[in-house]
Amino acid sequence: MKNTKELRTWLDDMKLDHPLVIAGPCSAETEEQVLKIAHELKDSDVNYYRAGIWKPRTRPGNFEGVGALGLGWLKKVKEETGMKTCTEVANAAHCKLAIENDVDLLWIGARSTVSPFIMQEIADALQGTDKIVLVKNPVNPDLALWLGGIERLYTAGIKNLGAIHRGFSTYDKSKYRNNPNWQLAIEFQNKFPDLPLICDPSHITGNREMIQDVSQVALDLNFDGLMIETHWDPENAWSDAAQQVTPTKLKSIMEELKIKKTTETATSYREPLESLRAQINVVDDQLIELLGKRMDVADQIGALKKDQNVAVLQSRRWNEILGNMVLEGTSKGLSEEFVLKMFKAIHQESINHQEKIING
Numbered sequence: 001m002k003n004t005k006e007l008r009t010w011l012d013d014m015k016l017d018h019p020l021v022i023a024g025p026c027s028a029e030t031e032e033q034v035l036k037i038a039h040e041l042k043d044s045d046v047n048y049y050r051a052g053i054w055k056p057r058t059r060p061g062n063f064e065g066v067g068a069l070g071l072g073w074l075k076k077v078k079e080e081t082g083m084k085t086c087t088e089v090a091n092a093a094h095c096k097l098a099i100e101n102d103v104d105l106l107w108i109g110a111r112s113t114v115s116p117f118i119m120q121e122i123a124d125a126l127q128g129t130d131k132i133v134l135v136k137n138p139v140n141p142d143l144a145l146w147l148g149g150i151e152r153l154y155t156a157g158i159k160n161l162g163a164i165h166r167g168f169s170t171y172d173k174s175k176y177r178n179n180p181n182w183q184l185a186i187e188f189q190n191k192f193p194d195l196p197l198i199c200d201p202s203h204i205t206g207n208r209e210m211i212q213d214v215s216q217v218a219l220d221l222n223f224d225g226l227m228i229e230t231h232w233d234p235e236n237a238w239s240d241a242a243q244q245v246t247p248t249k250l251k252s253i254m255e256e257l258k259i260k261k262t263t264e265t266a267t268s269y270r271e272p273l274e275s276l277r278a279q280i281n282v283v284d285d286q287l288i289e290l291l292g293k294r295m296d297v298a299d300q301i302g303a304l305k306k307d308q309n310v311a312v313l314q315s316r317r318w319n320e321i322l323g324n325m326v327l328e329g330t331s332k333g334l335s336e337e338f339v340l341k342m343f344k345a346i347h348q349e350s351i352n353h354q355e356k357i358i359n360g
């Protein structure tokens with residue numbers, strides 16, 4: 001699959017003056033709940049009404065969705081409000097039922113994207129469909145697996161495609177339910193700048209208080225739209241209660257979001273930008289030059305260690321450097337997280353250099 005402008009035709013054809021908005025409850029619970037939320041969202045920026053019908057849960061025993069019964073409720077949403085509808089599909093049977101019931105947009109969840117078998121089964125079941133199909137990232141930060149899933153659909157003749165960034169599972173404690181790992185989303189855009197990319201701040205945060213901020217970051221990073229779980233009574237939702245917002249809150253989130261231009265041609269922007277970018281280029285060259293010098297010194301230490309039969313890893317020295325650099329870095333306005341990440345990468349490169357000297 002190659003990047004082409006055609007990948008975004010379905011989105012361009014909608015001629016939206018705001019990001020694409022997909023909203024609705026995490027799960028369809030009752031017909032009354034589905035319709036009540038839909039009516040509250042009818043006169044808003046929402047383009048597609050979402051509701052999970054089949055819910056993959058981490059552990060058995062939780063509410064696993066109402067199943068095919070909910071498809072009739074989504075049909076009613078369309079009849080009564082005119083909003084288009086969408087739901088998650090996870091196997092061939094779901095795809096068949098969703099298409100038969102005229103669901104407009106289907107998404108594939110993170111737990112399905114991880115499995116090439118499931119992705120192929122879904123691609124075969126949807127062969128040639130003109131429905132929009134969005135693929136959530138796999139639970140683990142694996143760009144190739146994510147793109148591979150999308151490619152399976154593309155090869156099956158599905159051309160109205162897109163991706164949803166819902167964050168990545170981590171074992172580390174973090175303020176997010178699923179780590180946004182924005183760098184990976186940036187790499188995704190570098191490879192496929194025209195493939196529509198939607199952010200799911202509900203699953204990234206797991207916490208309704210953080211949805212506004214994460215949505216803003218997504219728009220600042222040129223995401224094309226947002227999928228936000230919305231419930232008329234979030235606290236009592238049957239699934240994901242902590243991350244759903246009310247329809248009123250969703251509307252205020254949309255109003256407060258600052259939508260920025262991709263770029264600007266005015267000289268008042270271009271001229272100072274060019275001069276600042278020239279400065280960045282000089283500093284980047286210096287950084288590379290210095291890193292090269294540091295590795296030369298590491299090579300010399302490596303030769304010494306080889307000579308004296310000493311181990312490459314020197315934890316005490318290494319921890320001393322890390323501690324000092326975090327202090328230095330934070331005093332210059334750098335975050336501890338960044339300093340640690342950067343020096344861990346430098347240390348790894350230094351070890352690789354010494355390994356080559358010692359064993360090469």
Ligand SMILES: O=C(O)C(=O)C[C@]1(C(=O)O)C=C[C@@H](O)C=C1
Pocket residue numbers: 298301302312313314315317318321346347350351354
């Ligand atoms: O000080 C050393 O012994 C080094 O080899 C240098 C260095 C570094 O790059 O700073 C590399 C490996 C060690 O684990 C500790 C530090």
